[in-house]
Amino acid sequence: MSVETTIIEMAKAAKAASRQMALCPSARKDEVLLRIADAVVKQSAYIRTENEKDLVSAKEQGLSDAMIDRLTVNDATIISMSDGLREVAQLADPAGAVTRSWKRPNGLEVSRMRIPLGVIGIIYESRPNVTIDAAGLCFKAGNAVILRGGSESLNSNQALAGIVTKALRETGLPEKAVQVVPVRDREAVNTLLRQDEYIDLIIPRGGEGLIRFVVENSKIPVLKHYKGVCHVYVDDGADMEMAQNICFNAKVQRPGVCNAMETMLVHKLIARDFLPEMGKRFSDAGVEIRGCPETCRILSYINEASEKDWPTEYLDLILSVKIVKNMNEAIRHISTYGSDHTEAIVTSDYERARRFVREVGSSVVLVNASTRFNDGGQLGLGAEIGISTTKLHAFGPMGVEELTTTKFVVFGDGQIRQ
C-alpha cells in the first residue's frame, strides 16, 4: 500500500471511529484511560526495549544529546505518562455538557451542547510520551486521534500505540480511535495535512520550524503554539519584595519554557531602588542581564541589550531589562516586541492594575503573580494539550474543553418560520 493510501485509509477509519466515540459514555472512556495507565507501567520493560531500538539508531545517526534526551523513555517518563492518564480520567467529561440555554419568544428552547471535535491529528517531534499524553486528552473529549511522531521515535510510539489499541479492544471501543502513523516517510505528513474531509483539527507540537511547516501545508485548521516572549512590568509603588520574588520566579524557576519571563520592564522612579538587589539575585543565580542604556548605568557589570534582544525568546538564563518612564511605555513595548503570550504587572495601584488587564491583549494577563502560572494545570483546566498563540478557537492554555465544539439543540412543539 502506498504511503498516501495508508494515510487516507487511516483518516477514513478515524472518522468512522469518531462517530462511535462521540456516543461513548464517560465511564467507558475513563475505564480505558485507567486500563492504559496500568498497562503502561506493567509493560514498561517492553516499552523500554522498543525505546532502546530508537536510541541505538539515534546514536548511530549522531543525533544531538538534547534530542537523545528527549527521545529517552525512563522510569520517570513511564510514571508520568501513567499518572497523567489517571488525572485525565478524573476530569469532568466535557462532551454532552450544556454550556447555556435560553428560551425564544415563540417558545423554542435553545441550548448549546458540547460535542467532540471529531478527528484530531497530532504532529510532534521526538518525545514519545506525547503519544500517551495527547492521545489521553483527545480521547477523554470523545475524539479519535491520529498521531504522527518523529521518525526517530517510531518504535517507541508504536509500542505505546499497541498498548492503547489493546485497551480499546478489551473495552469494546473502536480500535481506530487511536492510531499511530506506521511509516517514517515525510510524505505521510503532507498527505495527512490534506485530509480535511476526515480530520477536523491539527495540533503540531514541537519547534517553530515544525509548526511553520504544518501551517504552510495544512488544509485543515491548525492550533499553533509559537514563541512566548513574556514580560513582567514592575510598577512605581509596587511591593519591592513581591516584585523581586515574582520576577525571580518568572525567570529562574524553569527558564527553558514558553511562560518564563524574557524581558523585565521597570518604572524609572523605582529603578534605582529595585535593580541593584534584583540584579544581584539574578547574577547569583547565573542569569546574564542585557539592559537598556539606563539599566546599564545602574548595573555597571551588565552588557547593553541590542534591538535584537527585545523580541527574543531566550529559553535560557538570559534576561533583557528596560527602564520605562510609565506604564504606557511598558504597554507599548509589550505590544511592539511581545508575542501575545503571557504578561504580568506587579503593582499596588488599583487603576493601573485594571488598565493593564484591559489594555494588554495577551492570552494570559496577570496582576501580582508569576508568568509561570500560564499552564492548564496551574490555571485549573486540568492537563493541557498546548498553549495556543493564535486567537481562533482557543487562545492560551488548552485543556480538554478546547478539544470540543458546541452544537445548537432546539426543542419545539411544532414551530415553523413565518
Place this chain on the structure above:
Amino acid sequence: MSVETTIIEMAKAAKAASRQMALCPSARKDEVLLRIADAVVKQSAYIRTENEKDLVSAKEQGLSDAMIDRLTVNDATIISMSDGLREVAQLADPAGAVTRSWKRPNGLEVSRMRIPLGVIGIIYESRPNVTIDAAGLCFKAGNAVILRGGSESLNSNQALAGIVTKALRETGLPEKAVQVVPVRDREAVNTLLRQDEYIDLIIPRGGEGLIRFVVENSKIPVLKHYKGVCHVYVDDGADMEMAQNICFNAKVQRPGVCNAMETMLVHKLIARDFLPEMGKRFSDAGVEIRGCPETCRILSYINEASEKDWPTEYLDLILSVKIVKNMNEAIRHISTYGSDHTEAIVTSDYERARRFVREVGSSVVLVNASTRFNDGGQLGLGAEIGISTTKLHAFGPMGVEELTTTKFVVFGDGQIRQ
C-alpha cells in the same frame, strides 16, 4: 504602489487600528453604528449613482440576470442595511464580558474575558450590502475589518466604505478600522490571504467555488460555510399535522437558502398515512419530489431518486424523499449523505427525541421545529455573520460573540510557582 504593497499596507494599518478598537468603549462604537445607519439613508442617492456605474459595466460584460440582481442596491437594500446597523447597535457588547471565573487553591483568581479577535478579512461576491452588514458586526465586537468584495461591485463598495470612514473620522475613531480593498486585481486576494502576521481570521461569503479557493490559498484561519443538505425525519407516531406543517415550511418557505430541507425521511409505518396528503401539498406548491422505490409506489406521479440526489443541495423546489425502517436508518442516512448543517425530527416519543439530539452531530439539531430556524436572528444571537459548517471556533450560526476570543485574566497577591 503595487497591489502587494497596497494590501500589506492595509493589513498593517488594520492591525494598528485594531489595537485602538479593542479599547473603544461600547457607547462610542454604537454611536458610529447609528451614524452610519443615518448616513446610508441620507446618502442613498449617491450610493445608487455609484451602484449604477457597476450595473452599467455588469450589463456591458453580459453578467447573468441573477448576478445583476444580487449587485443591485435599491430602496429596500438601503433600508435593510440601515435597520441592520441599528439592530447591531442594540446588541450587548461582547468585548470585555467575563464568561467565567474561579479561584485556585493558592488564592489566584482566574477569569476568562472576551476580547476582539483583532483583524478580520471578509471576501465576498457581488452583494454590496455585505460591505455594511459584515463591517457593522465586526466593528461591534471591536475588530478592524478589511473587505474585499467582487470586482463588479467596486464602485458601490467604495461608496459605502466612504460613508463608514466619514463616520469613524467624525467620532474620532481610527479610520482604518474599516477598509475596502480598492483594486480589482485578483492578486489582491492572494496577497490578503498570506497576511497571517496582521490578519486573524478570514470569512469568505459566497458560492462554494469562492470558499474552496480561499481555503486552498489562505495561511490565515478561515471560517467556512459549505452547503446545507438538511433533513427532516418524520417518526412513527409523530403528530401528522405538525409533521406536515414543519416539512412544508422547511422546504417551501424559502427554498433557496442553506437551512431549507433537501431530504425528507419517513418512518415506514406511517408512510402510507403521511405521504399522500403531504405529497399533494408539495405538488400544489410546485415542489418536484424524487423518491426512493417505496416512496414511488405510494406516490405514483413522482420520479425515482438516483444515488446523486441524496447528497445534493437543490436550493430549489425539489425534494428527495426516502422511507426508512426506523430511526437508526434515518440517522445512518443523515450521517452518510448530510453536511452536518441542520437536522430535525418530528416525533412524540421521549426516548427517540433524546437519542436523535444526542446521536446527530449537526450544528443545529431540532425536535419538532422547522430547519429554517438555523439562523442567528431566529436562535437569539442577533444578526449573524454566517453559518459555520466546520467545527473549529464556531459551529453553526455565528453572531457577534463568535467574532471574539477569550483571554485569561489572573489576579494574585504575590503568588509564585513552586
